Amino acid sequence: MTRKNRQGELDEELPFEVNFIEQAEYIDTESFAELTIDHPDEDGILRKLMGGGAKLLTGPRGCGKSTLMLKAYHKMLNSEPMQVLPVYVNFKLALKVEPLYSRGSNAPFWFKGWLTLKVIEAMLESLNEINNVKLPTDLPKKEAIDKLLFKIESNSIDGAEIEKFSIQSLQRLIDSIIAINCFNRCVLLIDDAAHAFSEKQQEDFFDFFRAVKSKSISPKAAVYPGITSHSPSFQVGHDAEPINVWVKPVGDEYEAFMLELAKRRFTGTQIELCDKNEDDMSFLAYCAFGIPRAFLGMLRAIYNAPDTYFNTDGSLAKAKVLSLSRSGKEMSHGVYSSLEAKLPSLKSYVENGEKIYRVLLDNIKEFNAGKDSVEQTVQFGIRAPLDPALEKVISFYQYAGLMMPVGEFPRGENGVFLVYEMHIGDIVTDNAIVGRRTKSVSFFLDVLRARKHQLWPRTYSAKLLEVARLDNSDFKITLPQCQLCGTERPSPEARFCPNCGARLKSSSAYENLVDQDISVLDISAAMQARIKRESQIRKVRDILTDTSREQLMKIKYIKKARTVKIVSAAEEYVS
The missing domain is CATH 1.10.8 (Helicase, Ruva Protein; domain 3)
Incomplete structure (x- = not known):
């Protein structure tokens, strides 16, 4: 029998604990096929990911975007004969480059250079996996690429060092590999794209995405609903086809x-x-x-x-x-709450969004009261168009996986309603599914399996805000505070604090996130205490800079599976 310590944490790492690694990118290649299953729409999604043209794979955190991208990658890599050059690159830590945006006007140059180098790094890994592949004489060395990436991330690079790594040079390099190996095209799978919460950084990514697309290069990017900022020149639908992979929880x-x-x-x-x-x-x-x-x-x-x-x-x-049953909704609420730290300027939207969510949950509960199980709902409708503040809040809930858009439904002279489904974990936990007897799994399943009707509570923006006791003045952009006295700066351009006179430093979301104590991470309190007790790790940055994982692996009872969980929690927090 496995022993437990006083805090309830398992001492020993169990034999099959690696089976429950949640992020696909951390699963060993040998185990990947055994542990993953087919998405209900997998055949169609993989055809689009492996085919020509630009695509955007959309869905909230944890819905399976990485799994599908890696499946497409392995399928192309193992095809016989090999006709496509697949490149899988993860941009999860793109926010590491975000401090450059607060330090100088040339940040887009450095960021696009970083993107290009990350693609080359991933391409070198792909080429290493292909038997009998022919390589161009001007193919960069991995050591040189890694060195340049480190220099950009540490802001210690000379512009001349990356000038030759332009988007055009990347295209020429890929075209050369395609030509000498008689490939049809290169499929560029960009996972965790637009992960950075810097709006300008996201826009620069989509400029890169649009520019790298060609007859021979088909970029595919995994993005989030709601929070992704596209560049002015990028149009979803025209420049890239969206593919929604969030599986509907029904049937x-x-x-x-x-x-x-x-x-x-x-x-x-x-x-x-x-x-x-x-x-x-x-x-x-x-x-x-x-x-x-x-x-x-x-x-x-x-x-x-x-x-x-x-x-x-x-x-x-x-x-x-x-x-x-509560843990699923708690995970999604944690993702939503993390937006306060990641988008400090929109803190009021996040906080007031909690009140709006509560009102919507109460609306569903009131609607379901007195109805038979087959007539109850987990959906609500808001008359279009939405108030801009409300639209922003709902986009945050889509990103977190707490609200799933269902569609637009006309209701005659009452107008068109935008219908959303609320997180079923919240519906269950809050007893918004109302029964006349003691709650049971079978009763909940009766309701959840019977969802075929078109009835749901209706509301509109003004009424929703009124019930939540909010108005537009409650939603405001919060500017960064003075690092010395905490006073909010009067304008984005302000250079000195109006209260204490101190020079205001540039604000970096990434630096603020990595300086947080590890208590902010989604790992148990017992695990946090053990890490602090048996290592020098205190802040999120300590985990991210421990690239060899030596500090973590030296801690008693922390082996491969738990190291993966801790590292992935840190990377998720800053991404």
Whole structure:
């Protein structure tokens, strides 16, 4: 039996804990095919990712964008005969370059140079995987590329060093590789694109994306709904086709998709989870709200402490299932709350958004009161057009995976309504699905499986804001504070604090994030305490700069799976 310490954290890393790694990019190549399952629309999505043209893969955090990109990459890489050069590059840490935007006017030059070098770095890795590939004589060395990337990220580079790494030179290099190997084209898979919360940085990324596209280069980028800022010259639909990969949490196909994910991850663990608990697992799948990462978090909890969750007959304890159903929505609310640190200028939108969310949840609960299970809803409609402040708030909830857009529905003279589905974990936790008897998994499933009607509570912007006791003056842009006295600066151009007279320093979102204590990360309090007790790691930057993972791996009971979880939590926080 695995021992537990006083704080409830498992001492030993369990044999199959690596099965429950949630981010696809951290799964070993050998295990990737065994642990991942087919997206309900996988064939069509992969055809678009492997084909010509520019595409934007959209969906909230954890919905499976990286998995699909890596599947497309491996499929192209292993095809016989090989006709396409696949390049997979992850821009998750693009915010590392964001401080350049607060230090000088030439930031777009450095950032686009960084993007070009990251693509070359990834291309070198791809070429290393291909047998008998012919290489051009002017192919850069990996060591040189890594050195230049480090220099840009540390702001210690001379412009002349990267002038030769322009978008045009990248295109020529790729065209040369395509020509000498008789490939049809290069498919450039850019994961975690537009991850940076700097609006200007996002716009520069889309300028790069649009410029690199050619007859021989087909860029595909994974982006988020709601928060992505496209450049003025970039038009979604014209410059790139959007592909929504967020799986709708409804129907037999959805249940089968999630149950297969659970079976894959528990294979070999000697825990019989799905066969005896199919309804419970379907219920938890709905509470994950179409986000496999949230569902995997639930599965990990069961695997780590089976004695806590199982009855003696092998069934799951119902009280524990209902408690576990909250974890999916808590993960998404954590993503939403993190926007305060990542977008400090829009702090008021994030804070007031909580009040609006509460009102919408109450509207659904009131609508469902007294109705039979087959008539209840998890959706709401807001009459178009939306108030601009409300539209921004809802976009944040889409990014976090708390609201899923359903579509536009006309209601005669009452106008057109924009319909959204609220996170089912919140609906369940808040008892917004109303029953006449004690809450049970079977009752919730009756409601969730019966969602075929077109009835939902309706509201409009002014009424919603009124009930939330908000008006447009409550939504304001907050400027950075003085580093000395904390007074908000009077204008973006201000150079001195109006209160204490101190010179105002340029504000960097990335520097502010990495300077946070590790307590902000999505890891257990016991894990945080152990890290601080047994290492010199205190801040988020300490984890990110420990590139060899030596400090983490020296800590007792922290091995591969837990190191991956800690590092991914740090990277998620700053991205």
